[in-house]
Amino acid sequence: MKLKKGIPVIDQGDRLGFWGGKFGGNFVPETLKKPIEDLEIQFNKLKNDKNFIKERDKYFKNWIGxxxxxxxxxxxxxxxxxxxxxxxxxxxxxxxAHKIYNATVHCLLAKRSGKKVIIGDTGAGYAGKMLSMAAKKFGLKCKIFMGAKDIKRQQPNVKAMKKNGADVVPVYSGSQTLVDAVSECMRYWVANCDTTAMCVGSTVGPAIFVRICGWSTSxxxxxxxxxxxxxxxxxxxxxxxxxxxxxxxxxxxxxxxxxxxxxxxxxxxxxxxxxxxxxxxxxxxxxxxxxxxxxxxxxxxxxxxxxxxxxxxxxxxxxxxxxxxxxxxxxxxxxxxxxxxxxxxxxxxxxxxxxxxxxxxxxxxxxxxxxxxxxxxxxxxxxxxxxxxxxxxxxxxxxxxxxxxxxxxxxxxx
Amino acid sequence: MLNPISLAFKEAKKEKRPALLTYTVAGDSSKKQSLEILKEISNYADILEVGVPHNTPVADGGQIQTSAYRAIKNGIKMNDIFKIVRDFKKSKNSKPVIFMGYYNMIFQYGENNFLKKCKKSGVNGLIVVDLPWPENKIFSKKCKKNSINFIQLLSPTTSNKRLKSITKDSHDMIYYISMLSTTGGKLKVSPKKILANYNKIKKISPKKNCVIGFGITEKTISNFKNTDGLVVGSQICKEITRSLSNRQNPVINVSKMVNKLRKKIS
The missing domain is CATH 3.40.50.1100 (Rossmann fold)
Structure with missing residues (x-):
């Protein structure tokens, strides 16, 4: 296994999205294949598009600071x-927190693809808070999935999400923390991927989400x-x-x-x-x-x-x-x-x-x-x-x- | 000679009805009880899907999640699941069995070991929810070599081009997901539309047995009589949950329900 020089790490995955031949990939239900492919095509095009980068940098500078x-x-x-x-x-x-970069980029992508709703997972509440901020900024409806245990222990961020107009959905399954919030968010996307964009809150999930997040926080x-x-x-x-x-x-x-x-x-x-x-x-x-x-x-x-x-x-x-x-x-x-x-x-x-x-x-x-x-x-x-x-x-x-x-x-x- | 799954479809066709496929979670609510349920419902169902419970199921709704968590909490392990199938296969009414689950369980067991054990226990087919095409190409070939049906999934979001490639690589049976939903969702698409998609698949691949799943319940099942097969899962899992909370015997209640389902399509 070797790290290549001169190529961004996010682009070092193989055809099926595996880094080093074994990490990453797309282990997803058939229903999500199409929306993931659409997002891949969109992102691969836009990440080299000068206008898009200009737009990103404008919001990074003037809005994120x-x-x-x-x-x-x-x-x-x-x-x-x-x-x-x-x-x-x-x-x-x-x-x-740094979660604002990924949230902003996902909202920019969602907006360009004509989606009206964006959903996301959150653990500490930062990813959710930032997504709710960015969604508000870009006029998207927002739904955040959060483990019931995390809702209890990260109240200031929960309040912020609600203030931004996001719908905070408590997740009661399993350990009631981030792992279950991500599962529930993916399930919601399976059922609503025709109208809804999904933002995964970290460099995890199917390969395209790993790449978008890494590109954003860089x-x-x-x-x-x-x-x-x-x-x-x-x-x-x-x-x-x-x-x-x-x-x-x-x-x-x-x-x-x-x-x-x-x-x-x-x-x-x-x-x-x-x-x-x-x-x-x-x-x-x-x-x-x-x-x-x-x-x-x-x-x-x-x-x-x-x-x-x-x-x-x-x-x-x-x-x-x-x-x-x-x-x-x-x-x-x-x-x-x-x-x-x-x-x-x-x-x-x-x-x-x-x-x-x-x-x-x-x-x-x-x-x-x-x-x-x-x-x-x-x-x-x-x-x-x-x-x-x-x-x-x-x-x-x-x-x-x-x-x-x-x-x-x-x-x-x- | 036809494999047991294709044979089950053929038998149902002789009776001019779709095959009835049921889904129950192995070990729900206990090892013993889930075996009893399989033995009872095989009086009415043609093919039995046995859910391999996993604790991060990204495509399952509340009903199946509840069943899966219950089974895991009661200590079900992969080897117990193989044993349940082996014991079921020894019973007099045994029917073809399809495992339905998530890839990590197979990955941890080792693909080859897993298939060997499937063959030994009498598992006839596999549905791996999160191993789509083309990622499943190598594994599905391995399945075929071991005479195990690898069942490809199709959904309303599957493009025509993809549809053709997937059906080409599929074995005897394919599974059409009726709508954009996790399991257990309410049928939010008209049966007419679902059947139109079903017929499109049959046109491309007339010889493969195509079943429809997701949103199939006592209420909706009679809309789909002219198909190869229908899968009912969440409603059965829900019935187990309901029986347990009412302190009734899930084996009897589930068996009654499957009998009713069968009558509705006969």
Whole structure:
């Protein structure tokens, strides 16, 4: 298995949509073959269309607010005493997270194909919130599928979705989290694909959704590359990019522009959700050696039992609470381009406390996982090493959990 | 010699009626009970679809999901499902059996192992919901080699060009999904329109037995008497759920229902 240079990773799949011959694909019911093919034709044409890119960039700039900040975390750097610690504050983007890029692109595509309704899944509620924002912006009706458990634990985002006029559909099947929300969303699409567009909230699902999402979030690394050159005059010689990985959309977007650099120069570190220290059901298929299986239309490493039933996961962060992982990350793992590890619930909370103590930055629980590993490893790096953590979400949505785990006083003081 | 599935269609045709196909989930609500249900309904049904329960079913509606979760919760494993079929095949009224499920279960078992076990247990055909054409080309050839019918699915969104390629690669039986819906959806398309699509398929591929599924219930089934076969699934699963919550015997109730269905098309 080999990563090719000079070709975008999203375009390195084979004729049937498999990366490295075995990750991804289109394991979908016959009914969805046609709408997926239509979307493939549309996307393949538009991604090279100058007018479409112009339109995308216009909304990215004026509505999402690109570029997001690239800042040095001086106090943390001093506190840790090793590498220089920086952050790409993607949570600056309109809505407070990276999910806005994919949502915007899907709405632009839906609009061009004449669809009136767009549906989507959500875990932490960000994908849903952003889709509801973009749908409102582009005049589309919006329906969001969300696990009943997630609805309870991510209320601020649920309220935002409803405020944007979206219909939030609670999903009560299975574990009542993201995995079931994606299933239910796909089922709804099976029954309504003639009138409705579907947006998959991460770089997961049938191959075309993996590609569209990866193409959209790559905005993050496009910006970062420019910012690095402005700051350092070049892409630094020792650069390490830390990102949390749930489905894998923010990390893929954070890395994409640097794919062709030698990993000795630009290293990618993906941090999965290890769940509570005492649990077993970690949402970390790459770290803990899960087997390849099929989930939501794509072959990937996935937590499952011997029979092939998908296993429930457990994580404090709803956005990482997913038993599978993007085929793109399976491909990056097996080609050894990226390195993957996990942080536990407790470690993520600890990192949140440290970051908020030293910096004026409030990463949500998802990037807090990445912060934990980055801060731990930075100690042993030289001073000319540049460590960057993608702070891809804001902790506002986690108020309830943070208050419960760390106490009211702590949350208020931040 | 005709394979058992084609033979079942031939027998039904002799009686000038469509073949009746039922769908029940293996292990719903227990291993023992699902075997009893198969034994009872085979008095009236011609071909039995046995659902292999999966916990992320992207094409199944509420009724079948409920049955599948119930079976998984009660501990059903792939090997138990093979055993249910093997035991059923030993019974005096045994009928052809088709597995219906999702590809991950086959993938984890190993395609070759899975087919070997199917053959040993007496499974006659396979419907793999999320392994469409052309992705299924290699696997369907393997099935054919093992004398197992790989049943291709067609839907209202299938283009004419695709229709021709798929029917060409199909075995003796094909399955037409009546409408854009998950299983258990209400029939939202007129029977006339469904039959028009059915006739289009038959014109392209007159020799293959084509069944219609999705939205077929006691209420709608008599609209489709002039077809090769009809599948009823969700309504049966619903009846099991209803019986359980009313503390009645699902075996008796389901058997009554299938008897009624059969009468409506005879």
């Amino acid at each position: 690109t570029p997001t900040r690239f800042i040095k975390l001086d106090n943390l750097t001093k506190h840790v005493g090793g590498a220089q610690i920086w952050s790409k504050v993607v949570s600056d983007a309109n809505g407070g 905005q993050i690394s496009r910006e970062l590359k420019v910012q690095l050159i402005n700051e350092f005059g070049e892409v630094p010689k020792k650069l390490k990019l830390y990102n949390c990985v749930g489905g894998g959309s923010s990390s893929f977007g954070f890395w994409n522009e640097f794919m062709d650099y030698d990993k000795k120069q630009v290293e990618f570190i993906g941090v999965e959700a290890g769940g509570p220290t005492k649990s077993k059901r970690h949402a970390a298929p790459l770290t803990y050696g899960s087997k390849i299986g099929i989930l939501h239309g794509a072959a990937q490493y996935v937590n499952q039992n011997g029979d092939g039933q998908i296993e429930e996961t457990e994580s404090i962060s709803a956005g990482l609470d997913y038993p599978g992982i993007s085929p793109l990350h399976c491909f990056l793992k097996d080609t050894k381009r990226a390195r993957y590890t996990a942080a536990s619930d407790e470690e993520a909370l600890k990192a949140y406390q440290i970051v908020t103590k030293y910096e004026n930055l409030r990463p949500s629980l998802e990037p807090s996982h990445a912060f934990f590993v980055a801060l731990k490893e930075s100690k042993r790096f030289s001073k000319d090493t540049i460590v960057i953590i993608n702070s891809c979400g804001d902790a506002y949505k986690d108020r309830g959990i943070l208050e419960q785990k760390l106490g009211k006083k702590y949350v208020k003081s931040n």
